[in-house]
C-alpha cells in the first residue's frame with residue numbers, strides 16, 4: 126500500500142511551524158507522498174490579510190521547497206484552490222483516494238475537537254486515518270483522548286494522536302507582527318518573507334511606516350512631526366505622476382518620514398552625532414550648520430531603520446540639492462518645500478505650479494520645478510547674507526545649463 130498524506134491549511138502565510146509539522150507528519154507516518162493543499166475558501170475560517178490564492182500558493186511552494194524538504198516526496202497541490210466553491214475535506218479525500226493507497230489526513234487540535242461539524246465526517250473517516258497535529262499544548266491530554274474514543278466508537282475511526290515536533294508559530298501572529306511593523310523573520314522561511322515584502326502582503330509597508338511614525342512621534346517636536354507626515358503625504362501624491370517601481374516608492378515614503386530625523390539637534394549635537402556615525406563633515410558643511418541634518422539624518426535613518434541606499438541618498442541632499450539628481454531625490458526635496466503646512470507664498474506658488482503642468486512631461490517638469498526651487502533658495506540665502514553651500518550652487522548651475530532656456 127502506498128502511504129499518502131494530506132496536509133491542508135490557509136497558509137496565509139505559510140510558516141516554519143507548518144514546515145516542521147508537515148515534515149514530522151511525513152516521517153512519523155512513514156509516508157511515501159505528502160500533498161500540501163492551500164485552501165481555496167476554507168469553510169471553517171475567514172481568510173484575513175490581503176494575500177490572494179495565487180500568492181498563498183506561491184508562498185507555500187517556497188516553504189515546501191526541495192531545499193527545505195530534502196529527499197521527501199512532498200508536493201504543493203492546487204486542487205482546493207482551483208476547485209469552484211468551498212473546499213470540503215471529504216471531497217479532497219475522495220480526490221486522493223485510490224486503490225492501493227492508504228490516506229492520512231493531518232488535522233489541527235481545534236479542527237479535531239470540532240470534527241463532527243465538518244461536512245460528511247463519516248466519509249472522511251472511512252477514507253482516512255486522522256493524524257492529530259497538536260500545535261497548542263494548552264488543552265489537557267484527556268480532552269483529546271476522549272474525542273478520539275468518541276470518534277472511534279461512533280465511526281470506527283482510525284486516529285493517531287501523534288505529537289509533531291512543536292514549533293510555536295501561527296499565521297495570525299505573523300500577520301499581526303507585519304501589520305505592526307515588527308520583524309517576523311524568525312517564524313518564516315527567508316524566501317517567503319522576501320516575497321511578502323516585495324508584494325506588500327499583509328500590510329507590510331503600512332506596518333513599517335506606522336512603526337517609523339511611532340518612533341518619530343516621540344523623537345520630534347509636534348510641529349516637526351506634523352511636517353514630516355505632511356511631506357510623506359505630499360510625496361505620495363507626487364509619486365502618482367511617476368512610474369517608479371512600487372518598492373522604490375515605498376523607500377521614498379520612508380525617507381520622507383525620516384528626512385528631518387536630526388533637524389532639531391544643536392550644532393554641537395550634530396558634530397557629536399557625526400562622530401558617532403563616523404561621518405566626515407567638510408569645512409564647507411560646518412559653515413552651513415542648517416544643512417548638517419541632511420547628512421546626520423541620512424546616516425541615522427540607515428542605522429536605525431535600515432533605510433535602503435536610494436532613501437539614504439535622497440535624505441542626504443534634501444536641503445542642498447546636487448547635480449544630476451534622481452527622480453526620488455528631486456521629489457523628496459520638493460515635497461519638503463511645497464508640503465501643505467508651509468504657509469510661505471513661494472512654497473504655495475511652487476506647489477500650484479508643480480501640479481498644474483505635471484502631466485505632460487513629468488520628468489522634465491520635475492527638473493524645471495527643481496530649478497525654480499534652487500533659484501529661490503539661492504536668492505533667499507543671498508538676501509539674508511547667508512552662506513550658500515557649494516552643492517547648492519553646483520546644482521543650480523547644472524539645472525540652469527540643462528533647462529535654463531525654458
Ligand SMILES: [Fe+2]
Pocket residue numbers: 384385388418443444461
Ligand atoms: Fe530638512
Ligand SMILES: [Fe+2]
Pocket residue numbers: 352356384385461
Ligand atoms: Fe523638512
